[in-house]
Amino acid sequence: MYRVFAYRGFEIHARVAVAFEGKYNVFFQIRGGGNVRVMGNIGAPTQLHSGPFALAEAYLVAEGAGQAAVDAVIGPNA
Template sequence: MERVTAYRGFDIHVDIQRVEKDLFNVWFQVEGPMTLPGVAAFGKRVKVFGGPYTMRWAYLVAELAGRAAIDVIFGSDDD
């Protein structure tokens, strides 16, 4: 199952895979108007550690990980 959300001009693709009843492993991938060499979070699938998660948590932690990756590279809008 996959979900895509937009954040700061980038798309965060979240993909979950069932590993047990009601538990999932999760990956995220950031795609957007540019790719930066050496930045694994952009354009490559990255597994989120700490799982497996329930479906709701899987989507949440992966989206937050994708947002954090974008914020680390470009800085937070809250600064």
Template structure:
């Protein structure tokens, strides 16, 4: 299962992999701007402390991806 979430000009690509019935391991990758799979910023990152239900997996990966973008971009000025 796969989902893409736009955030602050980046895309957070979330992939769920089934490990048991109704439980998934989850990875995410950030793309956009100058980020690519060839550098550490665009690396595929596995979310720890799983497996998760699908709903929790998407939520945890989205929050982790947003936090990573916030670290790359700095504080968001409103």
């Protein structure tokens, strides 16, 4: 399953995979933005740990992690 979230000119792509019944592992990937080369390795899919998660929680955690990654790279006031 897959969702895309828009954040500060970037796209946060979240993909979940079934770990076991009702629980999911989640991956996120950052794409787009005006300066793609600045994204470097965070442009690669990244698995989030501390899971598996319930489905809604998996998407929420992926969105938050993606937002934090964008903020860390381009800064809070960019």
